[in-house]
Amino acid sequence: MSSNSKDKDNRRRRRSSSLMYQEPPESLEQQSDQAVLPNLNAQWVNAKGAWLIHIIIILLLKIVYDIVPSVTQETSWTLVNITYMFGSYLMFHWVRGIPFEFNAGAYDNLNMWEQIDNEDQYTPAKKFLLAVPICLFLVSTHYTHYDLAYFMINFLATLAVVVPKLPALHRMRLAFLNPEPQPTDQ
Amino acid sequence: MESSSIPASTSLRVPDTVATVAANTLWLTEKTTDLLQRAPGSAVVVRYVQSSYQNDPIRSVVELLLFLLAVRYVLAPQYSPRKKGNHVELSEKEVDELVDEWTPEPLIEEQPELVQLSENLPVLHKDAPSGPRTKLRDGRTVINLASYNHYNLSNDQQLVESAVSTIKTYGVGPCSAPGFIGTFDVHMKLEKDIAAHFGTDDSVVYSQSFSTISSVISAFCKRGDIIVADRAVNFPIRKGIQASRNIVRWFDHNDMGDLERVLAKLVSERRPLTRRFIITEAISENVGDMVNLPRLLELKHKYKFRIVLDETWSYGIVGRTGRGVTELQNVDAANIDILVGSLAGCVASGGGFCTGYQIMVEHQRLNSPALTFSASLPTFLATTASAVIDRLQSSEGAKDMATLRERIDSLRTQLDRSDWVTCTSAPENPVLHLVLKDQHIKNRRLTRSEQEFLLQECVDECLNNHSIIISRLKSMPLMDGLHPRDVEKEYQPQPTLKVCATAALSKKEIEKAGIAVRHAITAVMKRSKWQRGTAPEA
Structure with a gap:
């Protein structure tokens, strides 16, 4: 409420013309709101079975695409790869905030990847979540017999989920690849 | 395999030591490959590496790089970017200096x-x-002349007697929050009485007048919502706004022209659709003047905002039956989305209330901090308030x-x-x-x-x-x-x-x-x- 913090917020506001900007650290008020309760939205990645479910989902996707008639192994693996990458991009990097109402929107500016493990980098969960898409890519590109077109599609899809996971891009926002930020001005 | 014979043939020209080293190296490589091939699953890896090199080294290099990235990421040690920025290394001398500079604050501060x-x-x-x-x-x-007991109802013999008899029946404190076991029949009667007085759907009774409005605001607003508030609003409203962490715009006290300017500016900005509220007082606690409700409603409807009206200082005072500014200025209370009032002061009871649509009231019963975390209104205050509300509507x-x-x-x-x-x-x-x-x-x-x-x-x-x-x-x-x-x-x-x-x-x-x-x-x-x-x- 103080005028002092108003000025600060105004200075930090994103200019709509810039293509890339870094999400500023949260205000003290917001940090204390975040600390009120454990972040139930991001905590489950460390829960039992949360790692196994990735493998299970990938296998199920493979089965589902194999069942569809006239889908070749190449297409099937590529579809599995694309579906998994799309889903995980949507979940970890596109959607921001928390769908539940328990800390007055204290995480509204962070996507799920940034919420995991309290923003710590190179945690076991994050390592696993980065390794899965890379392994899936290596496998799928193997079974698509290294056809150039399939290789490119799979490779780009993998890059889309691997690159935003790197610590260098922590809190970085690119126009077009991210939804518009919430106005946080006073 | 055939390369093993090369060192032997070249040993004539190069010194013996080099030849031995080379031979040993080769022998070692052979041994390792042999061992690796014996390891379970190695055949798969070998097959994979062989087949991935499909006469296209670039693709293999890309894959290898991706694999190395994963390995590097997995092996990197964990760190926290939050702590990194705040940590400052201090030398022994600097620590001593800081300790010397520090003067403790007095335990009891000198008051201004x-x-x-x-x-x-x-x-x-x-x-x-x-x-x-x-x-x-x-x-x-x-x-x-410093008391809000304007009608001197706190000394009314009838009210005092009924309060005493309530205490004899129910005891003094309800000892629990309204959502738990703190709601008595008298509370429900009081809620109905207030709703009947205003002609609204329903109402909810809080146990403290001061915390009513703060709690109501934080039950309905959260970060990202927009509040337009009068600059002179009272302290509990300010606390409520502060606790709900939303975007606040202020307009000059009771200046409807300034309010329109602020609303028009907000509407013209491109913003995500969030809850929007105008918060003001019916009778201002800090200035004492009264809001122009018909004009406020006009602006609310024009710019599609909701109104939170604090009738703390007007309930029981103005209007034909003491219903507050809505009655005085001939406005239907149903137009006010969230109407908050006080039962302390001239009503000679305690606590506060919020009245309006059923759905708005029900939302508070589980989401309003003052309702969920504090004990409900003492029963004798509830019966007193009911009696005073009856009295206000009588001759x-x-x-x-x-x-x-x-x-x-x-x-x-x-x-x-x-x-x-x-x-x-x-x-x-x-x-x-x-x-x-x-x-x-x-x-x-x-x-x-x-x-x-x-x-x-x-x-x-x-x-x-x-x-x-x-x-x-x-x-x-x-x-x-x-x-x-x-x-x-x-x-x-x-x-x-x-x-x-x-x-x-x-x-x-x-x-x-x-x-x-x-x-x-x-x-x-x-x-x-x-x-x-x-x-x-x-």
Whole structure:
């Protein structure tokens, strides 16, 4: 409420013309709101079975695409790869905030990847979540017999989920690849 | 395999040592490959590596790089970017310097003079009655014009008796939150009574008047929502706004033109669709004047905002049956999305309420902090409030209100004659806010804190020489931890004297009291201490 913090917020506001900007650290008020309760939205990645479910989902996707008639192994693996990458991009990097109402929107500016493990980098969960898409890519590109077109599609899809996971891009926002930020001005 | 014979043939030319090293290396490589091939699953890897090199080294390199990235990521040690930025390495010397520089704060801080002033309150006698005539500790009988007990209902024999009989039936405290086992039949009756009084769907009763509005605001707003609030709103509203972490815009006090400017500007900005509220008071606690409700509703409908109206100072006071500003200005209470009022003060009970649509009320029962975390209203206060609401709608209540209006007019006529102060309150408001006239503030170059001291002298003068208790406006404590420089930027109400009219005194008595207050102010203003800067009077 103080005028002092108003000025600060105004200075930090994103200019709509810039293509890339870094999400500023949260205000003290917001940090204390975040600390009120454990972040139930991001905590489950460390829960039992949360790692196994990735493998299970990938296998199920493979089965589902194999069942569809006239889908070749190449297409099937590529579809599995694309579906998994799309889903995980949507979940970890596109959607921001928390769908539940328990800390007055204290995480509204962070996507799920940034919420995991309290923003710590190179945690076991994050390592696993980065390794899965890379392994899936290596496998799928193997079974698509290294056809150039399939290789490119799979490779780009993998890059889309691997690159935003790197610590260098922590809190970085690119126009077009991210939804518009919430106005946080006073 | 055939390369193993090469060292033997070249050993003639190169020194023996080199030949041995090379031979050993090759032998080692062979052994390792052999071992690796024997390891389970190695065939798969070998097959994979062989098949991935499909006469296209670039693709293989890309894959290898991706694989190395994963390996590097997996092997990297964990760190926290949050802590990284804040940590400063200090040398031993720097630590010593910091320790030397540190001076501990006193355990009990010296209070600023102004705060000491506020603590210098008259103390009542232990058997003092709570009515308009009361007794100080030194035995002096004084007239109390600092109480919100405007109808003197707290001394009404019937109400006292019914409160006593409620205590005998239910005990004093409900001992639990309303959502748990703290709701009694009398609470439900009170909620129905309030809703019936306003003609709304439903209402919910809070146990403390102060926390009602703060809690209601934080039940409905969260980060990202927009609040447009009057600059002069009272302290609990400010606390509610602060706790709900939303975007706030302020408009000048009761200035509907400024409100329209703020609303138009907000609507023209491209913003995600969030909840939007206008928050204001029916009768202002800090200034005493009244909102223009029909115009406010016009703007609300035009710009599609919701209204939170705080009727704390108007409920039971204005309107034909004391329903507040909605009744006085002929507005249907159903137009007010969230209407909050108080049962403390003139209702002679305690607690507050929020009334309106069923769905809005029900939302609060689980989402409002003051309802879920604090014990419900004591039952005898609930029955008292019910009885007073009945009374307000009866002929008795109408008589009370008519008397109070007469007393306000009498008191105001006397105070308006003063050369030194003007009254900023609405004519219906029994709390008369007296501010120093601008010309005197300007002529005598009075700062805000000097005005406070001057008004405190008026309060003391009234008590010491005229035996009348009045008070200063002390409703806006300074924000904690703010630098004085920043405090200046925040809204602070103009220092005022508060004189409360009461229906329990006769017309003569209240006129006499008004004259006494006026004389007390004149006496203080003429003191040589406050004369500086004035031109010698002709």
